[in-house]
Amino acid sequence: MDHLPGRLSHASIVTGPDPEGRRQRVLELAAALLCRAEGPRPCRRCDDCRRVFAGIHPDCITLERQTDAKGQLRREIQVDQIRDLGADAAVLPNQADIKVYILEDADAMNAAAQNALLKLLEEPPAWVRLILSAASGEALLPTVRSRCVTYAVPGEAPEPAEYREEALAFLDLAARGDRPGLLALCRELEKLDNAGCTAFVEQLRAQVTAQLCLRSRTPPLPREVLPGLLAELDLAAERLRLHVGVRHVLGVLALLDVPGKK
C-alpha cells in the first residue's frame, strides 16, 4: 500500500475486531504521516518511523481511556480528555512538521466527547492529524465519521481466556440436558462479583459464537438452539450491566430451556 502523506486524509478511523491488527494499521498510518523518506512511506527505517513503531515519537500522541481510583479502565473517554487534546493540538509540533493524535477505543467516547472532537475535526490546526481506532465505527456520530477516511482491518476478536473451563462445563452440561449439574455449577459461580460474572457470560458468548461459526470442537449443542442461547446471553450481559444481582442472573442461566441431547 502506498502511504504518501499528501494523499492521506487529516483524519482517519481504523476499525476492526482484533485490537492487535488494528494497532499495527494505526502505527503504519501514523508512521506514514510522519515519515520523511523519499520513497514509499512508511519506510520503517528512518528515525521517525522507528520512533513511531516504538511508541516514543514526540509528535505521535496516544490518547486512551483513563483508569479510575481502583486502577480499572473507565468505560468512557471523557469530554475533558478531548478538550485537553484540543489544547495540546493548538501547540506547534515538537520536531516534525505535523502532530499525529491516536485515539484508542474511540468508540468509548461519550456524546459530549465526540462533539468536542467534532470541533477539532471541523477546524483542525494545519499541523494536526487524527487517527481514531475502534472495534467498529457504529458508536461514532455520523458527523464524526463523515469527516474521516475509514480503514477496515480484517480479523477476528480475540477469544477471552477467563472462565473458559467453566463456560465449557456449562455448555457440556447443557448439551447433555443435565439440569442438576447446571444448577450445581451456577451455584458454585455465585461467589463471583459482577465483573467476574460478566467475564463468564462473555466467555459463554465467545464459545457459542465459535460453535455458530463452526470454529469450535467444543460440546455440540444442536445448531438450531444456538441463536436463542446467544440472545439469552445478551440479556444476561445486559442485566449485569444494569447491576442485577449475580445470583439472579446465574439462576436464570441455570434454568434456561436448552434442549440438549438427552
Ligand SMILES: [Zn+2]
Ligand atoms: Zn520512515
